[in-house]
Amino acid sequence: MSGQVFVALSLTPLLIGVLAAIACAVPGNFLLLRRQALIGDAISHVVLPGIVVAFLVTGRVSAWPMMLGAAAAAVVAVVLIEVIRRLGRIEPGAAMGVIFTAMFAGGVLLLEQSDTSNVHLDVEHALMGNLESLIWLDALGWTSLLDPRALAGLPPELTRLAVVTALVAVLTWLFWRPLKITTFDEGFAHGVGLPNTVIGLGLVILSAVAAVAAFDAVGSIIVIAMFICPPAAARLMTNRLETQVALSVLLAALSAILGYIFAGFGPLWLGFDNSVSAAGMIATVSGLMLLAAAIVGPHRRQT
Amino acid sequence: MVLGLGYNAMLVMVGAGLLGIAAGVTGTFLFLRKRALVGDAIAHATLPGIGLAFLLMVALGGDGRNLAVLLIGAAVTAALGLLCVHWISTKTRLSEDTAIGAVLSVFFGFGVMLLTVIQNVPSGRQAGLDGLLLGATAGMLYADAVLIAVGGAVALAASLALSRPMTMVAFDAGFAGISGVNVVRIDLATMGLVLMVTVVGLKIVGLILIVALLIIPPVAARFWTDHAMRVAILAGTMGGVSGVVGAGLSATAPDLPTGPIIVLVAFAAFLISLIMAPDRGVLAAWFRHRRFERRVHLRQGLLALGQGQPIYERFTLRLLQKAGLVRADGVATDRGVGAALDALRDEARWAIMRADPGFDTLVNRHDGLSPIDTLLTADQIAEIDTRLNGATP
Secondary structure, eight states: OOHHIIIIIIIHHHHHHHHHHHHHHHHHHHHHTTTTHHHHHHHHHHHHHHEEEEEEEEHHHHHHHHHHHHHHHHHHHHHHHHHHHHHOOOOHHHHHHHHHHHHHHHHHHOOOOOTTTTSSSHHHHHHHOOOOOOTTTTTTTTTGGGGGHHTTTTTTHHHHHHHHHHHHHHHHTHHHHHHHHHOOHHHHHHTTTTHHHHHHHHHHHHHHHHHHHHHHHHHHHHHHHHHHHHEEEEETTOOOOOHHHHHHHHHHHHHHHHHHHHHHHHHHHHTTTSSHHHHHHHHHHHHHHHHHHHHHHHTOSSO | OOOGGGGHHHHHHHHHHHHHHHHHHHHHHHHTTTOOTHHHHHHEEEHOOOOOOOOHHHHHSSOOOOOOOOHHHHHHHHHHHHHHHHHHHHSSSSOHHHHHHHHHHHHHHHHHHHHHHHHTSSTTSOTTTTHHHHHOOOOOOHHHHHHHHHHHHHHHHHHHHHHHHHHHHHHHHHHHHHHHOHHHHHHHHHHHHHHHHHHHHTTTTOOHHHHHHHHHHHHHTTOOOOOHHHHHHHHHHHHHHHHHHHHHHHHSSSTHHHHHHHHHHHHHHHHHHHHHHTTSSSHHHHHHHHHHHHHHHEEEHHHHHHHHOOOOOHHHHHHHHHHTTTOTTOOOHHHHHHHHHHHHHHHHHHHHHHHHHGGHHHHHHOOSSSOOGGOOOHHHHHHHEEEEEHHOO
């Protein structure tokens, strides 16, 4: 495969996949340790009504209003879950199940009711994304990486995800100590005066932002898988938080790259002539990594 | 209106109703066992089974549309997903919710990949497998509608037959075990029922939303009663009504998808329960709070009157005035003086009781605002009073 074809067709989807995976895996580590792993699942469901409402308000498919709508829906969902959990004294899992299914159902209904036949907005796209279509048409080869005119034609998803991934990385680095302390020892965190609730809510909002940015590019399957599988696999391999986060980033990037390659070329190797869904393949690869970690990970048992 | 819907739509409504009842009853035990979201993992894990069953049928020369075979495939991978959740959460240190999330996303991702494979199979595009994601009852075949109605009935019968041991396990697994119930087997049976409900619900509600039928009615029913069997019955009723109403509504117009409508009807029942339910509902809690607030204000006002202190708090004054205990200028009426003396005496008696460990249970159970003579016998009061007089000779 020549450099030109690779840069134009594969480089940007690969980068987008890797960035999306990393942006979700980093907060996923903390959600996992705080026993909130399924928040990612809930967020990725409620993103749909947020996007549909944003579309109905603005009347067109444009990225920023939709991302705002999705982020707002995620915050609304988290608040509602907390409200009904307290009011009804319901266990968190059930409260989550009530809210995210109802909001998702509302989103689907709105989508069916509104006239979206002439725009590219449907449930399947929301679930599966379209990583393969995020190509860089202006690229003529590796030299295009230095050509400002070609760079202007980069898919906007790439820029957005790069910004969000950087944001996730910087915030995690800045708040490392408070995050670590509140995650592992709530009592001690309270003793040294750390605002546990604020940090918890901040983490959920950051996860929502990462999920929404990634969702926009790659669909919700990868988002849920990346929130859980790489951190869970890393958790089975180490007892140090620093190592766990680093490992999860590595595994996330690896599943994105391997998944993309297998989806694009795997069927060709097996003698078929069509590629399969990259999003599905990336999730599958991350699952296989978790399986391997669960079988041979050095810290797989309760210590 | 209902009769105008046609025979298939009627069958779908019956099926949705039976499915809703079965899901509500089964979901109750899942919810009481605090494992509500396991249903979500099971539901998403059906997708690869559907895809594999389709590919298998095509490979054997069929057109791949036989719903029964698709549902059997769904059940197989769903069971595999359930086993994975169990294995991860017991054999590794990952928690059950992590296991649920991992199985859910990976199985679903694999299923989506299979769907893209199927789209490239010649007969794959028209297979209508996408309909199983969100449910699609429009243009359903007669045989499929019968299959769903029968499946719903079987799931319902099984959940009713098992409800007794499932209640025991949900409440106190240890006690159930001692009483001779095989806890592991009952847990497995519950999961089997969830699996059955999920698979039957695929065509009507779709695999993304079927978990709502397992969660929302039990959570809503829990607001109304503390009795497990009543929760199950109520959840079954709510689920059944949601199924029938939702399926009926969606058959009246083309752009009302069945699954989401059923879920939203169930959610409406949840909202009504959240607000209106006696005791646990939001309105009831608010009224209780207001009543308590009044009693505290009234009591503090009377104590202040009894000790001859002025009252500045407007709300207290208004309450006292409304009860005819003070006049508009804040001076106590005759009745007010009597009530104030009663309050003072009650307060002194409560103080004695709080100091006496013998009254611990009583003191802990009450808020200290009730008049003593509604709680104790005349003898006990007389005894407290002698101590009261002894303390202040």
